Amino acid sequence: MTTSSGSSSHVTDARGPLHTGPGDQHIYYGDIRASASSDRSGRDPRQVAVEELRALRRRFVDPVGSDRARELLEDKRAVMLTAGRGHGARTAAKVFLCQLPQGSRRFRELVDQAEEGDSAGRALDREQVERGAALLLDLSTVSSRRYETFMAELPWFLKVVRECDAWLAVVLPALWRAGFEHVFRGLVVRLERPDPAAVLQAHLRDVGIHVRRAEVAVPELEHELTTATMAQTADLSEDIRAARENAPPGSGFAAWLKTALAARAPGAQDVEAHLSGLDSGAQRALLLTTALLHGARTDTVHEAAARLARAAELPEVATPLLHHRTLTARLAEIKAAAHRGRVRFTVAGYDAGVRRWFWDNYPQLRGPLADWLRTAPGFTALERADRLELVTRFAHERLRTGPPDGLAALAERWSGPSASPEELTMAARALGEGVVHARYGSHFRQQLYRWAQDTALPGHRAHVVIGVCSEVLSRRFPDQAMIRLRHVSRHREQGVRVTAREALARITDSDDRLYRSLLKRLAPGEEPRGLRDLGIFLHVADPARMAGDATVGALLADHWTAALAHLPPRRWEQPLRAWLERAHTRPVARRPALRALATACARQRAAFGAVYAAACSWAAGDPARRRTVNALWEAAGSVPRPQPSRTAAAAR
Incomplete structure (x- = not known):
């Protein structure tokens, strides 16, 4: 269960989604979902994202300029960071934001709205700013054309950020161009390169290796760190950790370091x-x-x-x-x-x-190599883990040099109508590597958006989109994942719709802000798209999410009103029973849950008889349940007949 406070979320227990929908569950989807990310833990991707932010804070070493950056965030609610390539400006921005009150829970990374189908070519949208949000805008890899668009829109966007008591950290390109609006000049902070030895010590300390400064002040290591980026320094700490795990008992840091440096030695x-x-x-x-x-x-x-x-x-x-x-x-x-x-x-x-x-x-050789990779599912005795690692290694080289088209083409080929289960997992891994890539991620996110909007998309490919959005995209860009999954939830195939709705329930289960955002985007109605949105609502409807959040309560009441108005009882009876059961077993949610349902019945008087009959059937002679039904009856009698508040935003 999650409880909400403002824009934050708190995880108090784990639960699965309330699966109430029919439909075939494609047995291969589990493999697709497990293959999209190299993380094999199977943990809630949104919770993993929060844990990753906390880990960044533990390992962070303040560079020169940090104090000024924090002052600007506190006083001006915005800061624009610039640093040398590989000096960790993006990481610093994340940490500064996450050091704000409940920053790890409030953190969001903004994306170019062109990725989300904005026909006007806008880069920013005021709807991206929720009250108290901690927002990161990374411009370090955008094209010069889009950079100019962002800069032109930032003045009004900053006003929105301040009006909403939010915070914004912008990462500028290493060679950022001066001369833009005067309002920005007082917000720019230059971050110097952090002490690489201190960064290495912090990363080692986080994995349980405590070393003195003298132990890292050895010539061969100092030579390695002189030109290393912060990412390379972090990688070195992982190499040292791996060397420790494989070292004989009794060996020490000097031996682990020697092994790790030897593994990094082979060059061109x-x-x-x-x-x-x-x-x-x-x-x-x-x-x-x-x-x-x-x-x-x-x-x-x-x-x-x-x-x-x-x-x-x-x-x-x-x-x-x-x-x-x-x-x-x-x-x-x-x-x-x-x-x-x-x-x-x-040689390591x-x-x-x-x-x-x-x-x-x-x-x-790159073209023939891609042709060879396409045949990998037919390699003798190639195990699943090795096949996926092969895709990852190819993707790293393809994305390191660009362009991304070759990798995207492979993913499209592997997810066609006649794709084998092995090919589908390879497609998921290829797209999973692509969607969060610093330079080319936008290309893959736009591809997923186009596919998600196609209600006739081949079922195999639709399941790949679901898996990548659920397990990879949702970690870094949860709103983008939610939007794409919502589109796939309107697919013409029932099995695809059910899987997409379950994925929506999964990524919103421990993130109250994202759950609220999903409810706002739903636009239930009697037209086909509205009916699809009602299907989504009935799948994710959960009275336990209402505690302390009036907005969510109003949205749930609105959506129940639409369900009673536009769907026959057979479509909402099972979700209604699940709703009552959840309210019955969660005392803190019982009163707001029954009031939301009573409000919907007051708006749709003709449906109350069917609702009450379904509730009595659910109670089935159980005295405790019967008391819950009686409370629903009393709530329905005390609620006037209001008009729907229509707080739900129109679908994009």
């Missing part, structure tokens, strides 16, 4: 020198395949390497099978070996260096 020169000794195209194909399928089964790597050689149009040499070199010898030549049936490089971190080198130095 190492790979190039190695390749100069590989004359055979087949061996180069084996090298790249091993890098892409690092840790996969031996048979898988062997067959996949042969397929890659064919995709790259290497000439086949007719050699008797018994004259072939052994796989063990071939792997040794590329600095790899098979251990317990799985192939790995013998070498797989990443090989992938990067091939991608950068053989751009003509």
Whole structure:
């Protein structure tokens, strides 16, 4: 259950959605949902997002300029941050916002409204600002054209932020352009590069490794940190943690550090020198395949390497099978070996260096590599985890250099009407990597938006959209995930509609602000779109969400009114029973829940008989339930016949 206070949410227990809708549940959706994100915990994605923000605060080291930034947020309710590339301006903005009262719960990241189908080309929307919200606007990777649009709209947007007692932190491009509105100049703060050694210590401390400053003041580490970005410093802490887990008992920080630095050592020169000794195209194909399928089964790597050689149009040499070199010898030549049936490089971190080198130095290979990847579901003995990791590794290289079209095309191909379950999971992972990418995320979010609006979208692809929105997009951009899931909830296939509604219930279950936003967006009515929205409402309707929030109570009463007005009793009887049961078992919610239902009955007098009959059927002779039904009768008699408040906003 969640309770609300202003714009905040508090999680007090976990529960599943009130699934009241019929329809086929596609058995493959569970695999799609589990594949979209590399996080295998299965936790509530919105709760994970809050925990990630808290972790950022624990690991954060104040750069020079932090005090001034906090002062501006407190006094002006806005700050505009600029910093060198890789110096952590975005992380700093998040932390400053989350250090505000209940900031982790109030935090939201804004997106360009062009992604949300704004036909006027606007970048910002006043509806994005809720009272007390802590808002982040990251302009560090937007195009110059959209940057100018944002800057033109920011003056009026800042006024809205202040009127709503909200806060706004803007991350400017590293080479931001001066000369915009004078009102911004007093809001700009330059953040210096944080002390990288202190950043490393903070990250290590968060995973239980406490080291003194002297232990990180060693020449080889200082050399590594001199040019490292804050993200690379965080990655190094993870490498040290992994080295500790695999180290023999009794080893210390110096040994873990040595192992971690060795894993980061292989660079372009190492790979190039190695390749100069590989004359055979087949061996180069084996090298790249091993890098892409690092840790996969031996048979898988062997067959996949042969397929890659064919995709790259290497000439086949007719050699008797018994004259072939052994796989063990071939792997040794590329600095790899098979251990317990799985192939790995013998040099730590070498797989990443090989992938990067091939991608950068053989751009003509990218097309054949994508063709090869499309056939991955047919690789011998390729396990699910290895298949998804293959997609992730390819996506990282594709998105590192751009453009994103190649990855988007693969996702579209893998989610077509004839897609296999394996292909659907690969599509989900590809899109999951894309939608939150700093530079190209907008491309994938717009693609999901277009697909979500298509009520005739192939069912397979619709389930991929649902999985990506539920498990990945909702963590960083919950409102965008909610909007897309709402559109998919209007799909022509009942199974898709039910799955999308369950996903909506999942992402709003522990986020009261998002739940309220969903209710506001619903526009129930008697036309097809309005009836679809009623279906969504009946799926997510929960009286326990009303405590302390008058807006939610009014919205629930409005939507129950529409349900009684536009749907036959058979459509709302089961959700009504679930509503009464929830109210009956939650004393704090009972009175507002019954009053909302009574208000709806007062507005739709003709439906009260059917509502009361359904309530009596639910009570079924149980004295305690009967008292709840009697309370509903009394509430209905005391409520005047008001007009609907229509606080729900029109659908976008």
